[in-house]
Amino acid sequence: MRKKPATVSRLDRWLARKLIASREGVPVAFVLWNGEEIRGGGAAPLARVRFADRRALRGLALHPELAFGDAYAAGRIEVEGDLVRLLGALFAAPERRDLLGRLAARRWRQPRPNTTRRAHANIQRHYDLGNDFYRLWLDEGMAYTCAYFPSPGISLEEAQLAKFEHVCRKLRLRPGERVVEAGCGWGSLALYMAECHGARVTACNISREQVDFAREQARRRGLAGRVHFVHDDYRELRGRYDAFASVGMLEHVGRAHHAELGRVIDRCLEPAGRGLLHSIGRVKALPMNEWVQQRIFPGSYSPTLSEMAALLEPFGFAVLDVENLRLHYARTLEHWLERFEKQALRVEQRFDRAFVRTWRLYLAGAIASFRASSFELFQVLFARAGYADVPWTREHLSAAPRSAGPDR
Amino acid sequence: MRKKPATVSRLDRWLARKLIASREGVPVAFVLWNGEEIRGGGAAPLARVRFADRRALRGLALHPELAFGDAYAAGRIEVEGDLVRLLGALFAAPERRDLLGRLAARRWRQPRPNTTRRAHANIQRHYDLGNDFYRLWLDEGMAYTCAYFPSPGISLEEAQLAKFEHVCRKLRLRPGERVVEAGCGWGSLALYMAECHGARVTACNISREQVDFAREQARRRGLAGRVHFVHDDYRELRGRYDAFASVGMLEHVGRAHHAELGRVIDRCLEPAGRGLLHSIGRVKALPMNEWVQQRIFPGSYSPTLSEMAALLEPFGFAVLDVENLRLHYARTLEHWLERFEKQALRVEQRFDRAFVRTWRLYLAGAIASFRASSFELFQVLFARAGYADVPWTREHLSAAPRSAGPDR
Numbered sequence: 001m002r003k004k005p006a007t008v009s010r011l012d013r014w015l016a017r018k019l020i021a022s023r024e025g026v027p028v029a030f031v032l033w034n035g036e037e038i039r040g041g042g043a044a045p046l047a048r049v050r051f052a053d054r055r056a057l058r059g060l061a062l063h064p065e066l067a068f069g070d071a072y073a074a075g076r077i078e079v080e081g082d083l084v085r086l087l088g089a090l091f092a093a094p095e096r097r098d099l100l101g102r103l104a105a106r107r108w109r110q111p112r113p114n115t116t117r118r119a120h121a122n123i124q125r126h127y128d129l130g131n132d133f134y135r136l137w138l139d140e141g142m143a144y145t146c147a148y149f150p151s152p153g154i155s156l157e158e159a160q161l162a163k164f165e166h167v168c169r170k171l172r173l174r175p176g177e178r179v180v181e182a183g184c185g186w187g188s189l190a191l192y193m194a195e196c197h198g199a200r201v202t203a204c205n206i207s208r209e210q211v212d213f214a215r216e217q218a219r220r221r222g223l224a225g226r227v228h229f230v231h232d233d234y235r236e237l238r239g240r241y242d243a244f245a246s247v248g249m250l251e252h253v254g255r256a257h258h259a260e261l262g263r264v265i266d267r268c269l270e271p272a273g274r275g276l277l278h279s280i281g282r283v284k285a286l287p288m289n290e291w292v293q294q295r296i297f298p299g300s301y302s303p304t305l306s307e308m309a310a311l312l313e314p315f316g317f318a319v320l321d322v323e324n325l326r327l328h329y330a331r332t333l334e335h336w337l338e339r340f341e342k343q344a345l346r347v348e349q350r351f352d353r354a355f356v357r358t359w360r361l362y363l364a365g366a367i368a369s370f371r372a373s374s375f376e377l378f379q380v381l382f383a384r385a386g387y388a389d390v391p392w393t394r395e396h397l398s399a400a401p402r403s404a405g406p407d408r
Numbered sequence: 409m410r411k412k413p414a415t416v417s418r419l420d421r422w423l424a425r426k427l428i429a430s431r432e433g434v435p436v437a438f439v440l441w442n443g444e445e446i447r448g449g450g451a452a453p454l455a456r457v458r459f460a461d462r463r464a465l466r467g468l469a470l471h472p473e474l475a476f477g478d479a480y481a482a483g484r485i486e487v488e489g490d491l492v493r494l495l496g497a498l499f500a501a502p503e504r505r506d507l508l509g510r511l512a513a514r515r516w517r518q519p520r521p522n523t524t525r526r527a528h529a530n531i532q533r534h535y536d537l538g539n540d541f542y543r544l545w546l547d548e549g550m551a552y553t554c555a556y557f558p559s560p561g562i563s564l565e566e567a568q569l570a571k572f573e574h575v576c577r578k579l580r581l582r583p584g585e586r587v588v589e590a591g592c593g594w595g596s597l598a599l600y601m602a603e604c605h606g607a608r609v610t611a612c613n614i615s616r617e618q619v620d621f622a623r624e625q626a627r628r629r630g631l632a633g634r635v636h637f638v639h640d641d642y643r644e645l646r647g648r649y650d651a652f653a654s655v656g657m658l659e660h661v662g663r664a665h666h667a668e669l670g671r672v673i674d675r676c677l678e679p680a681g682r683g684l685l686h687s688i689g690r691v692k693a694l695p696m697n698e699w700v701q702q703r704i705f706p707g708s709y710s711p712t713l714s715e716m717a718a719l720l721e722p723f724g725f726a727v728l729d730v731e732n733l734r735l736h737y738a739r740t741l742e743h744w745l746e747r748f749e750k751q752a753l754r755v756e757q758r759f760d761r762a763f764v765r766t767w768r769l770y771l772a773g774a775i776a777s778f779r780a781s782s783f784e785l786f787q788v789l790f791a792r793a794g795y796a797d798v799p800w801t802r803e804h805l806s807a808a809p810r811s812a813g814p815d816r
Binding site: 092150306307327371372385397 | 500557558559560691692693712713714715717718721722724725726727728729730731732734735736779780781784786793794795796798800801802803805806
């Protein structure tokens with residue numbers, strides 16, 4: 001028999017008002033478990049947040065990020081209205097630091113170091129959920145990083161290919177050159193480099209499922225001789241290469257290991273080599289959202305641009321070019337969320353309702369974060385100091401796009 | 409009666425050999441005051457360095473940067489051969505850290521803080537040498553910062569205009585917008601922004617001679633109502649603006665004052681404002697060459713990119729774009745040195761021989777520094793976090809160049 005919800009107390013109402021007021025100017029309504037509605041400000045509410053019980057409300061005061069995420073996943077918090085817009089408004093709002101605000105303030109918790117063993121566990125938890133799952137809502141090539149939209153209306157497939165091409169052009173990749181890729185996902189960039197630019201690629205990844213998939217792709221596309229997928233940690237990379245690329249791995253490296261990554265790049269790059277680091281970043285150094293850290297990406301940390309530059313400088317790498325692709329990631333995520341929603345029933349059948357709600361919140365929160373500049377996306381091109389073969393302009397980046405894309 | 413030069417001792421020869429060996433692989437010959445030649449390595453020497461006396465040689469061991477510069481300026485050290493190439497090879501060579509290398513190693517000397525008063529003295533010493541002097545070898549518009557060469561063969565005049573246009577496009581300057589410029593030199597960028605983009609510009613500078621010249625230019629070109637030149641320190645800037653620009657001033661700010669500059673930008677920039685910092689930079693944090701610090705640019709410091717980003721991040725500015733224009737500065741300086749050499753006799757008549765030699769060494773050393781990556785040139789575009797009006801591509805930077813340039 002289901003327990004009857006508790007009545008709403010004066011403390012509950014006070015708390016609800018305080019929580020609404022703590023994010024100044026965000027027009028939101030709280031609907032408590034007895035149906036009572038509490039509103040902030042004058043504007044019509046952007047969304048209604050419905051609380052199933054007192055625990056869902058009180059959790060927000062104590063561990064706002066974690067409690068909101070968990071209660072949302074469990075269905076004890078429901079959002080009626082546009083989830084992305086609500087989260088965006090919350091992320092963009094100046095946080096009021098009264099007593100409650102201070103209570104709710106993020107506490108900087110340095111994540112545990114990502115040792116090789118822990119890195120494996122972290123990565124397995126997210127990336128080994130099953131290729132079938134990701135295939136439901138990623139593009140055909142299974143690129144799970146920020147795409148590049150030369151115009152915002154192109155398809156996700158086109159935008160992922162445009163990103164690969166953008167990266168290759170920044171690196172000025174030439175046929176026959178050797179590339180090392182640290183963290184290769186399902187291998188789509190590595191395969192593109194070999195197929196469209198004639199590169200010989202060594203790409204590593206510690207996700208078993210991703211590497212198996214990538215190897216199978218290489219076989220199917222006749223690229224197995226030119227792309228070597230290694231199931232190993234970036235710290236184990238050996239050899240010398242003409243180009244280094246890492247797209248969307250730095251976030252999993254962790255700040256404590258930036259110097260290790262710098263050493264790997266230094267060890268692997270030829271004197272005339274070029275490198276590209278593509279990573280989610282931040283304007284200010286902050287820990288990852290606690291819910292994301294605990295439920296989505298354990299061990300993750302998104303660095304500031306100064307931290308990314310400081311990763312490279314001790315090894316004598318000169319930054320040649322930085323591009324902030326924040327809005328491109330928001331657009332990419334919009335595609336993913338749209339596709340995910342279309343497949344939500346199938347995802348629920350395979351996992352459960354809480355899983356669907358967890359992923360919905362994560363994708364919606366990520367869109368909101370990039371829109372509100374809680375996250376940036378830095379694409380950093382570098383070479384050794386003194387590298388002289390730098391083009392006079394960036395015209396080579398915007399030349400007519402390749403007509404065909406990869407032949408399949 | 410002139411003193412007869414001392415004979416060359418065994419210690420002198422030993423020292424000469426050690427000095428040559430301390431810069432591994434640089435093919436250079438030393439010619440001592442008795443005509444005796446001492447060579448390193450096997451290759452034919454790139455240049456002969458002729459020492460007039462023992463003091464010139466021994467100074468190199470104790471204060472290599474300062475002693476070389478001063479002895480060169482005084483004519484006690486003469487370089488036969490290509491000065492730029494010799495300096496470039498020296499800057500690029502790995503320094504051998506044996507006993508002598510360690511003795512000669514740079515000692516980090518934190519320059520004194522650039523208080524408002526000291527900043528005035530520093531700037532006067534360099535920039536108030538007389539507009540007539542600079543007019544001899546700068547471009548017509550008197551731009552004394554890195555130009556932009558969309559193709560390396562264009563003239564210095566064209567490249568300076570291309571730089572102005574490049575900056576305006578990065579800032580996406582619109583007619584009627586208000587711009588604040590911190591450190592405006594002789595005013596050429598400010599005048600260009602008003603004349604070619606319809607901006608209303610407030611530009612500050614603490615060099616009296618430069619401000620007087622800039623105001624006179626504004627009057628002549630009918631821009632006095634739209635460009636306001638202020639003879640004051642960047643710290644005194646007030647008002648709110650749509651864009652902030654600073655081209656070649658950060659080097660004079662000094663690391664201890666980066667936060668002050670950040671506060672000024674934060675105070676002056678509208679919520680939807682854009683900013684651009686253009687500065688000589690370095691890959692690693694190092695003090696300025698001691699001779700340059702003492703004889704050319706007192707109080708100067710060239711930051712790393714991580715330091716530039718760290719100037720902006722505490723104020724919530726997101727970096728949108730970074731371009732490294734190192735080779736453009738080498739090219740700019742080649743133009744300046746070539747023009748300077750053509751006017752060397754006139755400069756000597758106005759000042760003296762030591763002044764000509766000092767400036768020759770400074771310009772040649774700067775070319776070599778940019779070629780060897782001892783210096784970089786970072787152009788950093790930024791806006792407040794959340795600024796959403798960012799173009800999807802950089803195509804707007806490479807659109808067909810403006811046909812006319814400024815009308816005069």
